Amino acid sequence: QSALTQPASVSGSPGQSITISCTGTSSDVGAYNYVSWYQQHPGKAPKLMIFDVSNRPSGVSNRFSGSKSGNTASLTISGVQAEDEADYYCSSYTSSVTWVFGGGTKLTVL
């Protein structure tokens, strides 16, 4: 199972919106609405930010939103803040009853 494809890095100034893409195949992202997104600060465990493509867990800011079209899912952060600077990973359930992660995207807040 190959990793999902994410850009290595994205950047934005405070207040701007940024979008991170996550491209898979018709056996994972395209087949199920079980795409989730995780935020990871250095030296910390990942944190669930979005599940089932576009749902936010309780306590996650509504500045975070998710969507999907075909084999590509996206995470959008509206009004980026300094505290959002972190690594972001997408994940998808697959037809093999396994899970696959993206390679990760480093968000830099300028």
Place this chain on the structure above:
Amino acid sequence: QVQLVQSGADVKKPGASVKVSCKASGYTFSSYYMHWVRQAPGQGLEWMGRINPRGDGTNYAQKFQGRITVTRDTPTSTVYMELHSLRTEDTAVYYCARDGNNWNFDSWGQGTLVTVSS
């Protein structure tokens, strides 16, 4: 609140096995699957496998088939991940992560660093 507390860091020689534990609390242990995910230094997340705490059903990534064993002990609400025939490239932080019943990872342990070195 949900808590997943993992065992401490470990150092192993190539060819050895390592067993990492993950003790759950704050929820009904048997109601949620548990996954194992690892992260090599400076690298991304990699899914390894999962277990159904209600029985002994497991699923493993093909990459680890034959080398990984995930088990659970219901009375102590603890899940274990054992990795055999260790190689230097198995050096990583290993995380347990609860499945939020929507095929996602809604709570994570603090991570356990396993170093494989001769």
